[in-house]
Amino acid sequence: MFRTALRNVLAHKARLLMTVLAVMLGVAFVSGTLVFTNTISDAYQKSSAKGFDQVDVAVQPEYAEDKGDKLGKDPELTRPLLDKAAAAPGADSAIGVVTGFTAIADKDGKLIGGGFQSQGGNYWGEKDPRYPIRTGKAPSGKDEVALDVKTAERAGYEVGDKIRISVDGPVLTPTVTAIFTTDDGNVAAGGSLALFDTATAQRLFHKSGTYDEIDVKAAPGTSQSALQANLDKVLPKDVASTTTGQELADDQAVQIEASMSGLKTGLLVFAGIALFVGTFIIANTFTMLVAQRTKELALLRAVGASRKQVTRSVLLEAFLVGAVAAVTGLLAGIGIGAGLRALMGTLDAAVPDGPLVITPGTVVTSFAVGILITMLAAWLPGRRAAKIPPVAAMSSVHAAATTKSLVLRNTLGALFAAAGTAVVLYATTMNGSDGQAPMGFGAVLLIIGVFILTPLLSRPLIAGAAPALRIFGVSGKLARQNSVRNPRRTAATASALMIGLTLITGMTVMAGSLQKSIDKMATSALEADYVVSMANFNSLSPDVEKKLAEADGVTATSPMRNAPARIEGETEYLTGVNGSTIGGLTDLKVDSGSFEVGDARVVVDDGTAKDHGWKAGSTFTVSYEDDRKEKLTVAGVYEGNEMISGIMVDTATLAPHETDPRDMQVLVKTDGGPSDATKDGLEKALGQNPAVKVQDKQDVSNDIAQMFTLMLNMLYGLLAMAVIVAVLGVINTLAMSVFERSQEIGMLRAIGLDRKGIKRMVRLESLVISLFGGVLGVGLGVFFGWAAGELLAGKMPTYELVLPWDRMAVFLLLAAVVGVLAALWPARRAARLNMLSAIKSE
Numbered sequence: 001m002f003r004t005a006l007r008n009v010l011a012h013k014a015r016l017l018m019t020v021l022a023v024m025l026g027v028a029f030v031s032g033t034l035v036f037t038n039t040i041s042d043a044y045q046k047s048s049a050k051g052f053d054q055v056d057v058a059v060q061p062e063y064a065e066d067k068g069d070k071l072g073k074d075p076e077l078t079r080p081l082l083d084k085a086a087a088a089p090g091a092d093s094a095i096g097v098v099t100g101f102t103a104i105a106d107k108d109g110k111l112i113g114g115g116f117q118s119q120g121g122n123y124w125g126e127k128d129p130r131y132p133i134r135t136g137k138a139p140s141g142k143d144e145v146a147l148d149v150k151t152a153e154r155a156g157y158e159v160g161d162k163i164r165i166s167v168d169g170p171v172l173t174p175t176v177t178a179i180f181t182t183d184d185g186n187v188a189a190g191g192s193l194a195l196f197d198t199a200t201a202q203r204l205f206h207k208s209g210t211y212d213e214i215d216v217k218a219a220p221g222t223s224q225s226a227l228q229a230n231l232d233k234v235l236p237k238d239v240a241s242t243t244t245g246q247e248l249a250d251d252q253a254v255q256i257e258a259s260m261s262g263l264k265t266g267l268l269v270f271a272g273i274a275l276f277v278g279t280f281i282i283a284n285t286f287t288m289l290v291a292q293r294t295k296e297l298a299l300l301r302a303v304g305a306s307r308k309q310v311t312r313s314v315l316l317e318a319f320l321v322g323a324v325a326a327v328t329g330l331l332a333g334i335g336i337g338a339g340l341r342a343l344m345g346t347l348d349a350a351v352p353d354g355p356l357v358i359t360p361g362t363v364v365t366s367f368a369v370g371i372l373i374t375m376l377a378a379w380l381p382g383r384r385a386a387k388i389p390p391v392a393a394m395s396s397v398h399a400a401a402t403t404k405s406l407v408l409r410n411t412l413g414a415l416f417a418a419a420g421t422a423v424v425l426y427a428t429t430m431n432g433s434d435g436q437a438p439m440g441f442g443a444v445l446l447i448i449g450v451f452i453l454t455p456l457l458s459r460p461l462i463a464g465a466a467p468a469l470r471i472f473g474v475s476g477k478l479a480r481q482n483s484v485r486n487p488r489r490t491a492a493t494a495s496a497l498m499i500g501l502t503l504i505t506g507m508t509v510m511a512g513s514l515q516k517s518i519d520k521m522a523t524s525a526l527e528a529d530y531v532v533s534m535a536n537f538n539s540l541s542p543d544v545e546k547k548l549a550e551a552d553g554v555t556a557t558s559p560m561r562n563a564p565a566r567i568e569g570e571t572e573y574l575t576g577v578n579g580s581t582i583g584g585l586t587d588l589k590v591d592s593g594s595f596e597v598g599d600a601r602v603v604v605d606d607g608t609a610k611d612h613g614w615k616a617g618s619t620f621t622v623s624y625e626d627d628r629k630e631k632l633t634v635a636g637v638y639e640g641n642e643m644i645s646g647i648m649v650d651t652a653t654l655a656p657h658e659t660d661p662r663d664m665q666v667l668v669k670t671d672g673g674p675s676d677a678t679k680d681g682l683e684k685a686l687g688q689n690p691a692v693k694v695q696d697k698q699d700v701s702n703d704i705a706q707m708f709t710l711m712l713n714m715l716y717g718l719l720a721m722a723v724i725v726a727v728l729g730v731i732n733t734l735a736m737s738v739f740e741r742s743q744e745i746g747m748l749r750a751i752g753l754d755r756k757g758i759k760r761m762v763r764l765e766s767l768v769i770s771l772f773g774g775v776l777g778v779g780l781g782v783f784f785g786w787a788a789g790e791l792l793a794g795k796m797p798t799y800e801l802v803l804p805w806d807r808m809a810v811f812l813l814l815a816a817v818v819g820v821l822a823a824l825w826p827a828r829r830a831a832r833l834n835m836l837s838a839i840k841s842e
Contacts, residue, residue, distance in 0.1 A: 023321070026369070027326055027328075027332075030366060031333025031337075031365070032334070033337075039354065042354055045252070052252075055216075057224060057227050057243070057244055058244075059213065059216065059242055060214075061077055061240060062237070069566050069629065071623070078210055081214070088227070088230045088233075092222075095215045096124065096211035097213040099205070100121075100205030100206075101120065102192075103689075104147070104163060105165070106155040107155060109690055118191065118192050119193050120167065120204070122198040123197060129217075133146070135178065136176070140197050142196075147178075147179055147193070147194055151194075157176055162176075164688075165194060166691040167541075168534070224244040224246055228243075276499065313382075315375050318382075325370045326370025333366065334358060337356065410453065413450075414449070416448050416449030417453060420442045421442070427442055427791060435791045451495045454490075454776070459484050462483050462490075463480075465768055465771070466480055469768070478761045479763075479764035490769055493773070494770070495773065496773070497818065498774075502780040505778045506788070509784075515708040515802075519704050523701060528669050532548060540666065542662075545558075548685060553672055555671050557578065559667075560667065562574075563575075567620060567621070567622050568612065573646060575648045575649065578650070582597055589638060590637070591637045598650045600632050601632070601633050604636075605646060606640060607640055624657035624658075625659065630653075641796075723818070731825060731826065734766055745833055746833060755831040756831075759828065761830075763819075763823040766826070770816060771815055
């Protein structure tokens with residue numbers, strides 16, 4: 001039986017090529033994902049470990065919890081504490097570390113490092129062992145700065161150049177005094193690092209006389225654990241905690257692994273989709289191969305082969321096909337992993353240097369996926385073939401499906417579809433995240449049900465195309481009849497395309513609806529002409545609002561300031577605003593009371609009011625950062641949203657209790673309304689700061705649209721794999737269908753249908769099957785998009801369903817293009833058949 005299976009594989013190389021490709025693509029996606037994520041994770045971990053070479057023990061402030069009416073205040077790491085750590089037994093030296101956000105502009109005024117990766121720190125003393133200086137001297141004073149070598153190279157900066165930087169809004173123009181090297185993983189990943197002398201860094205990052213961390217280096221012969229034990233003895237336990245450099249490196253490695261797991265899971269989900277689609281193709285291919293070899297298998301049964309042996313021979317063929325696909329898929333995946341890493345470099349998302357990582361787990365997974373998926377898909381056709389009696393197989397009476405099997409299939413499909421629809425509809429009535437799992441389960445049931453029912457659905461839907469096909473005469477009529485001749489085969493072919501388009505359409509509907517809803521939420525609640533914020537969403541200095549208020553044409557400004565406080569034993573964040581202007585800068589619906597902010601009068605969003613049982617006129621006691629208490633009165637309750645919510649308090653009321661006020665945004669109203677000239681004026685007033693965004697409502701809307709467009713494009717790219725696999729399925733089905741109908745095609749040629757007519761017939765058949773899958777996919781996608789939107793509507797009052805008719809038309813056009821392209825080779829093959837040889841074929 002092994003020789004028989006091997007002979008069959010070698011005898012049908014061309015027919016099995018598409019199956020190998022389908023499995024190979026899925027395996028390549030899986031192995032490529034594993035290679036890419038393992039490589040990036042390993043590079044980051046090694047780079048991170050290097051960054052802790054100068055740290056044997058790190059001293060960090062002990063975390064303080066909020067208790068009662070008081071906010072917990074983390075103890076500070078002061079100079080006396082640093083001196084005590086440096087003098088501990090076994091300590092060689094100690095460095096006080098200060099860090100914070102620092103945006104650096106290149107010579108064109110653009111932000112370097114991508115915002116979130118733009119960091120600043122302190123250079124310790126005359127020679128900091130963490131940052132070896134390549135050229136220049138250590139920075140000293142507020143007008144000097146040092147840059148890492150990669151940032152300097154990217155921006156073209158040299159020692160002696162003046163640069164523009166920003167920490168929290170105002171622009172600084174220090175001189176570069178040094179270029180240094182570093183093992184900082186953030187820099188290796190494409191970020192930037194600017195260093196100031198310690199006093200300047202403390203002032204800029206609001207750490208007056210204190211440090212974020214104290215890094216202690218062990219004396220020769222002292223282990224990290226021994227040094228840690230000595231530090232624990234001399235440092236006050238309620239002020240500082242200690243961690244060894246090895247523990248920090250291990251924790252960082254775990255964090256890196258966790259951060260990569262999300263990307264890995266996401267990519268593997270799409271790989272699974274591609275393999276799921278490929279399963280239909282494999283099952284379809286083996287079903288047709290087994291059907292073509294029915295007499296051969298019957299002869300094997302007649303000469304003594306058992307049912308199990310016949311099934312095993314089919315599974316053995318599948319094993320050989322899967323093994324070839326797994327090997328080629330693994331090799332292709334290694335190439336994909338290397339290509340993705342190189343692509344990140346071209347997209348300015350550099351990663352640390354390191355080798356390509358191919359783990360044994362990746363190899364085992366690739367073979368397991370390739371072989372198991374293929375054998376699983378081939379099992380049912382093999383089992384079905386083994387159950388056919390030899391005499392019936394030789395006389396070909398097995399071909400037609402029994403009425404009992406069709407009734408059973410349609411009943412089962414209807415039950416799955418009905419159950420799936422019911423679960424999805426039930427999930428739409430649930431609250432937010434509670435309905436996600438039921439909706440996912442219902443979606444799976446519904447897709448399975450539709451797949452099972454696809455043969456039943458194919459006849460009426462394809463019949464709907466009959467009027468259009470009549471235009472093409474005999475070729476069109478034959479194409480329609482061929483499409484419904486074998487409903488199961490048509491269903492399996494169309495289902496592969498259906499799944500891909502279901503996901504694409506559903507995500508497009510969801511993204512378009514969410515974009516419209518968030519856009520409406522962001523802009524409808526604002527009367528301000530401009531919103532000013534940091535590019536990386538860090539806090540702004542209060543000086544930013546002062547400069548904006550003094551700018552030409554500005555009529556009103558208000559900060560949106562976060563201030564922690566304790567209310568009723570819980571920590572809440574107050575929103576500090578300019579009480580006299582906030583009403584004219586926002587357009588929030590007031591449910592009760594009046595929108596009045598000033599002195600002890602505040603306004604509260606409806607969610608917070610409901611949680612605390614407040615209404616207009618209610619009073620409550622707040623405990624501020626300085627532990628002083630005040631009784632506030634709720635003047636009004638407004639409808640909050642994802643963009644604006646919370647307890648709004650006048651900044652004049654907050655100011656006496658704040659030690660370091662920070663604004664998240666500044667709202668600005670101008671006399672002439674938004675215009676390019678006004679926006680330029682505001683940006684000039686802020687010193688053309690690359691780290692600060694000045695956005696009007698349209699800019700906010702464009703930002704939201706850009707975010708969703710980027711997300712959709714990524715999803716389209718990932719789902720393209722499933723569509724490619726579906727295309728292979730259409731080609732495979734048509735090619736084997738042409739082979740099965742060789743005699744029939746020969747007869748058609750003999751009675752007068754020319755080669756063009758044969759090509760047109762095959763192409764139209766492919767077009768009809770692809771459009772059938774496309775219509776099902778788009779229909780299911782719209783349903784799932786609507787259902788997911790209903791789930792969100794409870795938490796998002798502005799949500800409204802948006803059907804992207806233009807994109808759905810493009811998706812159907814894409815399905816048609818798939819059908820036309822997939823038919824090119826089978827149609828050409830059919831047209832080139834020798835009519836006499838075809839008529840004589842069995």
